[in-house]
Amino acid sequence: MKKALAAAAILFTLHTPAAHAVAIFGNIDCGKWVRTPNNTQKTWLLGYLSGLAQGLSKPGFDPLNKLNSAEQAYLWMDNYCATHPLKSEADGAEELWFELIKAK
Template identity: 45%
Template sequence: MINWKTAATTLVVAASCIGQTVQAVEARGMRSCGTWTKERAVQGVDHFVSEAWLLGYLSGMAFVSSKNILKGTDNDSLYLWMDNYCKANPLKDEADGANDLYFELVRQKRM
């Protein structure tokens, strides 16, 4: 038996989603690519934090997308990709680079 009240509520909620625009969300607290490059050059403790964050981000993206983007890719290659990205884009932040790296891996692995 159909619960008309539930069906009507579901219809209203679904209809309210039609025509919604997608907006970018600003993230705070991310380090700049300039900082990534500087930390990697001095090989201080902070560069380990950035590297761990990158691996965690990519692992999380792989998990939620069910795309095994990290298979066959070593960590040093990921760090090198970020090094090159950040040298070319010092005013972007680490999240921009990590996101672009994710999509580059998806493209390369044809996923």
């Protein structure tokens, strides 16, 4: 009986999904966003947000509709990066995404 329980415990631990990192290409740190903002970084931000919207799309769910313009997203990122210079652009984009989801 003990052997069966031990085997079951091992099997369950082998099939437990593990957290893993995901590669995010083109991501920069917020310090660079603040020091040298450019169109490449802005395009990356819009692409990242659009990718989230497309990948997570479902009827009645469109958080990006809560933005009035791309400029609003850039300004949000300017403010985020000014107060979080050691974070990454992806961190800021995720924070913006979650704020848009929570916005009514």
